[in-house]
Amino acid sequence: MAESLRSDWYDLDDPDRAEFLDWLHGDFLPRAMALPGVAWIGHYAIVPKSGRPSTPGAPPRQVETDPSVPAGGQFVLLVAATAPDIFVMTESSLASLEAKAAEGLGLRRRHRQAVFIEEYAVNGPAYAKCLPGTGAPPAIQLGNLNVSKPEDEVELARFYRHLRFPQVTMTEGCIRARKLLSTVGWGKHGVLYEFADMADGEEHFEMRFAAATPPGASRPRHVLEYVTHSPTGPCAGSRIWPAA
Numbered sequence: 001m002a003e004s005l006r007s008d009w010y011d012l013d014d015p016d017r018a019e020f021l022d023w024l025h026g027d028f029l030p031r032a033m034a035l036p037g038v039a040w041i042g043h044y045a046i047v048p049k050s051g052r053p054s055t056p057g058a059p060p061r062q063v064e065t066d067p068s069v070p071a072g073g074q075f076v077l078l079v080a081a082t083a084p085d086i087f088v089m090t091e092s093s094l095a096s097l098e099a100k101a102a103e104g105l106g107l108r109r110r111h112r113q114a115v116f117i118e119e120y121a122v123n124g125p126a127y128a129k130c131l132p133g134t135g136a137p138p139a140i141q142l143g144n145l146n147v148s149k150p151e152d153e154v155e156l157a158r159f160y161r162h163l164r165f166p167q168v169t170m171t172e173g174c175i176r177a178r179k180l181l182s183t184v185g186w187g188k189h190g191v192l193y194e195f196a197d198m199a200d201g202e203e204h205f206e207m208r209f210a211a212a213t214p215p216g217a218s219r220p221r222h223v224l225e226y227v228t229h230s231p232t233g234p235c236a237g238s239r240i241w242p243a244a
Contacts, residue, residue: 002117003080003081003118004080004082004083004084004117004118005079005080005081005115005118005178005190005192006079006113006114006115006116007076007077007078007113007116007142007144007190008079008111008112008113009070009072009075009076009110009112009113009230009235010070010072010074010075010077010108010109010112011072011073011074011075011108011110012074012107012108013107016107020107021240024043024241025043025240025241028097028104029041029043032079035094035097037081037085037086037092038081038086038094039080039081039082040080040135040136041077041078041080041136041242042078042135042241042242043076043078043239043240043241044075044076044077044139044140044235044237044239044240045074045075045237046074046075046232046236046237047202047203047204047236047237048203049203049232050203054206054224055207055210058206058222058224059222059224059225061229062227062228063228063230063231063232063233064146064186064229064230069112069186069231070111070112070231071110071112071232072108072111073110073233073235076140078136078140078142078192080136081094084115084117087115088115088183088184112185112186112230113184114182114184114187115182115185116182116185116190117180117183118178118179119179119181120178121176121177122168122169123169123175124168124171124173124174124177125170125171125172125173125174126173126174126175127175129175129196130194130196135242136239136242137194137195137196137239138195138196138197138198138238138239139194139195139196139197139198139237139239140192140193140194140195140235140236140237141192141195141204141234141236142191142192142193142233142234142236143190143191143233143235144182144186144187144190144233145187145188145189145190145191145227145228145230145233146186146188147189147226148228149226152227155221155226158220159220160179160191162217162218162220163213163217163218163219163220164209166214166217167210167212167213167214167217168209168212171205171209171211171212172208172211172212173208174193174194174195174205174208175194175196176194177191177192177193177194178191178192178194179191180192187229187230189227191234198236198237198238202236204234205236
């Protein structure tokens, strides 16, 4: 069975940042990592967006503007578990730990959460650098999105299967890609790209994907024509816990 993933997107106020991260990395996350059912945890600092198009000529990115959807995006915390139950059962060991740590976790601002199950996964050329069981990937790009209308669900599935998944198999530094479906949270769809590194100056990995397009690859409708991303998505960044 594939891992279930929970993602927490959030911001921190500047005065709270150093103390919160010291507590999170030195106390809370080591305790969470030791819980039964937790497979791995990765905490990521997200690169701010410049506003430039993700690739030359790409349509503008549409994002959710409903103020009821929290718009945090400075940090992403990923927790992988053997089953989604640990994230939703009130008596789970993780829920108990989080209840005891409510004051510390309450410093997160514009906090949004989603729980995902895996629909499909494909490995990239750097797969051997982060094999299953070796922990959180060093860098990620995480998208959470909805489509404009029901018939676009098929378009989205075709985009991944005909273009993006073949790109992943040849993308420099890519470990794997996971297409996800949400059981909890705002967006129905998720996609997690795992990378061995993130270079200085990169704010996403789209240019790497574009450079890996196979000759004669199918060209489905551009995904940005019919999807709405989460308020600050997609997010990309490097792991800050565990330390490299």
